Amino acid sequence: MQHLATLEIFVRIAEMRSFTHAAESLGIQKGRASNVVRQLEAQLGVRLLNRSTRTVQLTEDGRNFYTRASALLAQAEDLGSMFTGRDAPLKGRLRVDLPTEFARIAVIPALPTFLQSYPDIELELSCTDRRVDLLQEGIDCVLRVGGIVDETLVARHLGDLPMVNAASPAYLERHGTPRVLGDLLAQGHRMVHYTPTLGSRPFGWEYPDGDGFAALALPGAVSVNNVQAYHGAGLSGLGLVQAGLPSLRPYLASGELIEILPDLRPAPLPVSVVVAHRQNLSRRVRTFIDWLEQILQPDLEH
DSSP: OHHHHHHHHHHHHHHHTOHHHHHHHHTSOHHHHHHHHHHHHHHHTSOOEEEOSSOEEEOHHHHHHHHHHHHHHHHHHHHHHHHHOTTSOOOEEEEEEEOHHHIIIIIHHHHHHHHHHOTTEEEEEEEOSSOOOTTTTTOSEEEEESOOOOTTSEEEEEEEEOEEEEEOHHHHHHHOOOOSTTHHHHTTOOBOEEOSSTTSOOOOEEEEETTEEEEEOOOOSOEESSHHHHHHHHHTTSSBEEEEHHHHHHHHHHTSSEEOOGGGOOOOEEEEEEESOSTTOOHHHHHHHHHHHHHHGGGSBO
16 A cells, blocks of 8 residues: 555646646645655666656656556555446546546536546546647547547547538628538638647538548738637638537527538548546446546547
């Protein structure tokens, strides 16, 4: 148990990137946290953390040790449940990263029921459209839309997000409503460009092409790197948008947006839950992933 307490202190420091905040969250003195890591590094003969006046970051050895230590703590938690029963209350901190729109329209509205079922879980939500570093930022699991490019991560595919083409009535009144793909260029249409990194090359207007999909380069007056800003630009009449159907459905129903080219929808985007490693996930992480999969099913294609 003493060794597990040492690992818990190290893991919390690595996740919070702060000796002070980690010590406060564990209810111990900062000096004890510092001594534990110092003794652990001396015992292992490697530096696990790089300290500066502003932050604490894992070294390469520290990242490897963190992965194994986290897995060991999760395994110890499951071992304890052998004697308390699988229905024992779930406890502890759970840090999750969600795309902003999925958090707004699906996850947060359903959270009261989840937290009522598991009142001892301390849930921390990061809501961002950027790619987070699970280990460096101490994230237990991430909901991602699009392909998984990091082969070191483990992903569970939940389904595909249906996409639609849309524009505001005011925009269509100015430019006309395209009926076929060629109208996009012939009528001088513009699109709102979405790019995760401002300054990078826009994706273009995606459309079905044979057995796959192609992209048509369309000009745009504005580029954004946030999904909510992307929707807002479309609602304001700044250009055509291609976005997930669940988040646009209320605007389509109210008439604030109008679907165009319904037979030329872009490819559905894969939606996955991503973790840093497959084995020895804690019971609370597994429970949250199963719950997340359940509440997202109505919005996804299978």
